[in-house]
Amino acid sequence: xxxxxxxxxxxxxxxxxxxxxxxxxxxxxxxxxxxxxxxxxxxxxxxxxxxxxxxxxxxxxxxxxxxxxxxxxxxxxxxxxxxxxxxxxxxxxxxxxxxxxxxxxxxxxxxxxxxxxxxxxxxxxxxxxxxxxxxxxxxxxxxxxxxxxxxxxxxxxxxxxxxxxxxxxxxxxxxxxxxxxxxxxxxxxxxxxxxxxxxxxxxxxxxxxxxxxxxxxxxxxxxxxxxxxxxxxxxxxxxxxxxxxxxxxxxxxxxxxxxxxxxxxxxxxxxxxxxxxxxxxxxxxxxxxxxxxxxxxxxxxxxxxxxxxxxxxxxxxxxxxxxxxxxx
Amino acid sequence: xxxxxxxxxxxxxxxxxxxxxxxxxxxxxxxxxxxxxxxxxxxxxxxxxxxxxxxxxxxxxxxxxxxxxxxxxxxxxxxxxxxxxxxxxxxxxxxxxxxxxxxxxxxxxxxxxxxxxxxxxxxxxxxxxxxxxxxxxxxxxxxxxxxxxxxxxxxxxxxxxxxxxxxxxxxxxxxxxxxxxxxxxxxxxxxxxxxxxxxxxxxxxxxxxxxxxxxxxxxxxxxxxxxxxxxxxxxxxxxxxxxxxxxxxxxxxxxxxxxxxxxxxxxxxxxxxxxxxxxxxxxxxxxxxxxxxxxxxxxxxxxxxxxxxxxxxxxxxxxxxxxxxxxxxxxxxxxxxxxxxxxxxxxxxxxxxxxxxxxxxxxxxxxxxxxxxxxx
Numbered sequence: 001x002x003x004x005x006x007x008x009x010x011x012x013x014x015x016x017x018x019x020x021x022x023x024x025x026x027x028x029x030x031x032x033x034x035x036x037x038x039x040x041x042x043x044x045x046x047x048x049x050x051x052x053x054x055x056x057x058x059x060x061x062x063x064x065x066x067x068x069x070x071x072x073x074x075x076x077x078x079x080x081x082x083x084x085x086x087x088x089x090x091x092x093x094x095x096x097x098x099x100x101x102x103x104x105x106x107x108x109x110x111x112x113x114x115x116x117x118x119x120x121x122x123x124x125x126x127x128x129x130x131x132x133x134x135x136x137x138x139x140x141x142x143x144x145x146x147x148x149x150x151x152x153x154x155x156x157x158x159x160x161x162x163x164x165x166x167x168x169x170x171x172x173x174x175x176x177x178x179x180x181x182x183x184x185x186x187x188x189x190x191x192x193x194x195x196x197x198x199x200x201x202x203x204x205x206x207x208x209x210x211x212x213x214x215x216x217x218x219x220x221x222x223x224x225x226x227x228x229x230x231x232x233x234x235x236x237x238x239x240x241x242x243x244x245x246x247x248x249x250x251x252x253x254x255x256x257x258x259x260x261x262x263x264x265x266x267x268x269x270x271x272x273x274x275x276x277x278x279x280x281x282x283x284x285x286x287x288x289x290x291x292x293x294x295x296x297x298x299x300x301x302x303x304x305x306x307x308x309x310x311x312x313x314x315x316x317x318x319x320x321x322x323x324x325x326x327x328x
Numbered sequence: 329x330x331x332x333x334x335x336x337x338x339x340x341x342x343x344x345x346x347x348x349x350x351x352x353x354x355x356x357x358x359x360x361x362x363x364x365x366x367x368x369x370x371x372x373x374x375x376x377x378x379x380x381x382x383x384x385x386x387x388x389x390x391x392x393x394x395x396x397x398x399x400x401x402x403x404x405x406x407x408x409x410x411x412x413x414x415x416x417x418x419x420x421x422x423x424x425x426x427x428x429x430x431x432x433x434x435x436x437x438x439x440x441x442x443x444x445x446x447x448x449x450x451x452x453x454x455x456x457x458x459x460x461x462x463x464x465x466x467x468x469x470x471x472x473x474x475x476x477x478x479x480x481x482x483x484x485x486x487x488x489x490x491x492x493x494x495x496x497x498x499x500x501x502x503x504x505x506x507x508x509x510x511x512x513x514x515x516x517x518x519x520x521x522x523x524x525x526x527x528x529x530x531x532x533x534x535x536x537x538x539x540x541x542x543x544x545x546x547x548x549x550x551x552x553x554x555x556x557x558x559x560x561x562x563x564x565x566x567x568x569x570x571x572x573x574x575x576x577x578x579x580x581x582x583x584x585x586x587x588x589x590x591x592x593x594x595x596x597x598x599x600x601x602x603x604x605x606x607x608x609x610x611x612x613x614x615x616x617x618x619x620x621x622x623x624x625x626x627x628x629x630x631x632x633x634x635x636x637x638x639x640x641x642x643x644x645x646x647x648x649x650x651x652x653x654x655x656x657x658x659x660x661x662x663x664x665x666x667x668x669x670x671x672x673x674x675x676x677x678x679x680x681x682x683x684x685x686x687x688x689x690x691x692x693x694x695x696x697x698x699x700x701x702x703x704x
Contacts, residue, residue, distance in 0.1 A: 030420065032418045032420050034388060036389065037389055038345070038386050038389045039345075039346075039359075039361045039362045041349065041351050042348055042349050043349060047349065047355075055417070055429065058417070058428065058429035059419060059425070059427050059429045060428065061426075078352055078355050078356060080354075082481065082482050082483055083416070083417060083482070085482055086482030121482070121484040149603070149606065151557065155552060158555055183605040185604040185605050185606070186557050189557040192546050196555075197555075223605070224594060228591075228604060229546070229547075305596055305633060306593055306594075306628075308628040308629070308630070309625075312628050
């Protein structure tokens with residue numbers, strides 16, 4: 001199934017709880033799986049025993065150092081068991097344990113299971129308790145260095161950045177990531193997140209962002225992330241219209257002039273033509289006739305997988321034209 | 329490659345019996361695996377391969393996981409009501425000792441959804457479910473920002489549990505399980521990326537939302553929460569929730585719907601990916617496909633490419649589907665690959681209801697129950 005439990009960590013030195021002198025006072029409690037269980041799991045002996053002891057501890061309510069060890073064992077065998085983590089936090093809190101140590105511990109566990117929700121949640125709670133985000137940027141850097149699109153890591157990072165107002169160096173971080181991989185959609189999203197929470201999309205920022213993004217598109221044209229971002233910026237202009245930005249229109253036309261027929265460019269040209277028509281502005285270059293032609297080009301040559309979609313857009317355009325003619 | 333439904337039925341039948349020890353990391357969500365198997369068999373029109381006795385065992389096991397109200401329950405207990413994901417925290421009765429374990433055995437919003445779904449597929453009439461109580465358990469998981477956590481016993485909060493909560497409320501026909509306005513707020517904030525309206529309560533912003541000129545989304549799709557990256561799975565959760573709540577077309581303007589359709593359409597390469605510039609993955613044939621279906625434009629996709637990709641991940645020997653052609657089959661991708669093929673109306677599969685992620689046949693059974701509940 002998935003990576004999971006590493007019984008092998010115990011290999012030779014593993015001592016069952018029933019043979020550990022300092023656990024002698026605890027009677028394990030079995031699971032009640034009903035008379036006819038389904039989707040049963042053929043637990044290993046270790047798994048069964050550790051969870052039998054965990055149930056015994058839940059029942060007795062003991063919160064001690066040895067229970068901390070038990071929750072470690074239980075979590076290693078099934079890091080997705082949120083109750084184990086919850087109980088571990090209660091023990092940590094009860095013992096007033098050193099939370100920096102816990103942060104190191106959970107960091108190691110996350111490195112082993114970087115796409116597990118429960119371990120990231122545990123880290124977040126520990127950071128909340130510590131009220132100290134000083135390790136978080138470096139920690140998420142390491143995880144993102146292994147997988148620059150790990151959603152959990154980004155989610156944690158955004159929470160840290162927003163909660164502790166750590167926006168200052170974030171744009172630099174995003175710039176670096178985009179230098180490494182201009183197709184990293186998570187990095188583009190983080191760019192938007194940072195700007196919206198700091199400078200905002202002021203006219204000046206919009207101008208800079210348009211130029212920056214246009215530059216990135218010229219480097220790698222067939223990059224949906226950058227095109228989406230480009231359109232995202234336009235939403236922040238006064239009118240929110242694509243066609244209110246001369247820059248965009250000229251950018252598209254220049255790129256088209258170089259022979260570029262990337263679907264994202266062509267899609268934007270169709271949208272520009274449609275928008276101008278809706279606004280009642282007539283334009284020789286961005287006309288509805290051109291939109292129809294570009295839809296055909298997309299359907300038949302440049303974006304064949306979306307053939308039916310572009311035919312649908314064509315029909316929509318024809319309807320709009322028909323409606324205008326009838327109305328006139 | 330040919331579609332091999334018989335092998336997949338056998339895969340699910342094996343899943344219902346026993347899993348190897350390395351499946352232990354599913355131990356706290358066995359009910360989800362049970363749902364995949366039973367709903368998978370339903371889609372394969374192969375429920376008759378379960379003996380009446382086996383069906384009864386499944387029903388009894390699912391009910392074994394349900395925590396309902398007891399007379400002694402106080403306000404703190406409400407949050408516990410619902411289905412647990414497994415029996416890990418079900419202990420034999422204690423004799424002569426105080427049992428402190430009870431508060432940890434909690435319903436889980438997504439497990440409540442899959443538990444109810446499993447029962448419905450098996451033809452159960454949910455008469456043993458106290459609907460008010462289960463709805464109250466779901467409501468207890470809603471946060472002040474409108475999101476839901478899975479369970480009050482230590483969980484993150486996000487769009488997945490918003491969807492589960494909406495599906496449970498719909499199934500129970502009891503919307504006391506959530507503050508619909510607050511839920512809608514959370515969903516819309518995960519689209520708009522701005523936080524202009526975070527301070528406004530409940531319904532206040534609904535009147536502002538449709539105003540295209542005031543604010544727009546960055547790429548027109550939904551994320552796990554506000555500010556996060558748009559994602560095919562979370563977009564399904566958001567769109568299906570709005571649809572189940574009946575607010576999809578009032579909340580999203582024509583321009584937003586067009587943008588959302590475009591974003592979803594752009595996910596197709598052969599199969600579908602979940603985010604721009606990520607590889608295609610079988611489960612998005614359902615997540616994104618079902619979203620397009622809800623948005624009335626599923627027929628615009630390239631069906632043959634989608635089908636070919638999905639079938640390329642099929643294991644012809646063991647049955648099952650994988651995430652990618654290069655990975656091993658597992659239950660989640662097996663189920664969602666079939667759900668995706670069902671959207672394609674693949675022969676041998678029955679049709680799926682896109683919002684509820686249950687077969688149309690099961691949803692018809694549910695709607696009959698709804699009529700009975702209304703009459704009573």
